[in-house]
């Protein structure tokens with residue numbers, strides 16, 4: 001549904017985006033992560049036909065972002081950092097104006113905007129001038145605008161950055177619902193918990209290039225190594241140290257009543273590991289994976305790149 005090949009953007013001599021390729025199938029959420037200035041917004045702008053790529057091509061819902069810019073604008077809902085709201089209008093007027101631009105009748109625009117304003121807690125602010133909106137309210141209204149024409153593709157650049165926790169929750173819930181109704185979503189965020197919750201796929205961009213891509217689980221595995229499992233015991237270990245552990249399992253830590261293991265292939269090794277612990281008559285009261293975050297994996301990916309770059313100069 002979103003397909004980019006070798007997408008590149010130069011601003012004079014500066015290369016902001018350098019050969020990005022992406023493939024986001026229908027009904028999936030691709031989260032784009034990256035440091036400030038990495039090229040995320042520039043990528044979104046090319047995918048929405050706002051900027052013309054210097055090289056490469058992109059198709060959104062089958063439409064070419066350069067040759068079919070008009071069609072692309074019709075099938076995408078965009079939320080960018082600069083919302084371009086008209087300060088003198090109120091929300092109803094603004095959404096009717098945009099609804100008409102998208103080809104909706106005023107009545108239909110009003111019906112949809114009332115439902116969306118209600119959904120995002122803006123119903124009581126419908127008559128307030130947009131110049132008087134707070135930052136978070138502006139961001140919510142920009143999202144309402146992006147959803148107004150029920151587009152199959154959504155490109156959301158930091159959609160919750162200015163929102164209070166309750167509003168951000170509403171937006172994440174809305175993204176879950178949109179995903180399950182087969183919308184295709186590309187989301188840029190610096191909020192790694194948000195990314196972890198929503199992403200089917202993650203692309204990490206640094207200095208205009210994709211440095212890693214994969215599911216959150218695969219990225220954790222690739223960047224942080226084998227998962228760890230912890231066995232909690234109902235009694236003290238009394239100085240016992242594990243030996244004869246199954247292949248692919250190694251001890252990574254231990255305390256008075258707990259043991260931690262790195263496990264290369266959990267499906268095969270964990271049953272054997274548990275049998276081994278029971279053979280020793282250890283009272284295992286809980287056995288669980290030690291949680292690892294996408295944040296850890298992201299920081300590791302960027303740190304690895306920074307080290308490689310430092311080694312090159």
Ligand SMILES: Nc1ncnc2c1ncn2[C@@H]1O[C@H](COP(=O)(O)OP(=O)(O)OP(=O)(O)O)[C@@H](O)[C@H]1O
Nearest residue numbers: 011014015016034035036037038039040041042043
């Ligand atoms: N119109 C422009 N002219 C010149 N340089 C630009 C222009 N737009 C963006 N850039 C540069 O391109 C690079 C990428 O910017 P971009 O806004 O895409 O980054 P980003 O990943 O979205 O960053 P952030 O996380 O801070 O929002 C930056 O170095 C920026 O200064």
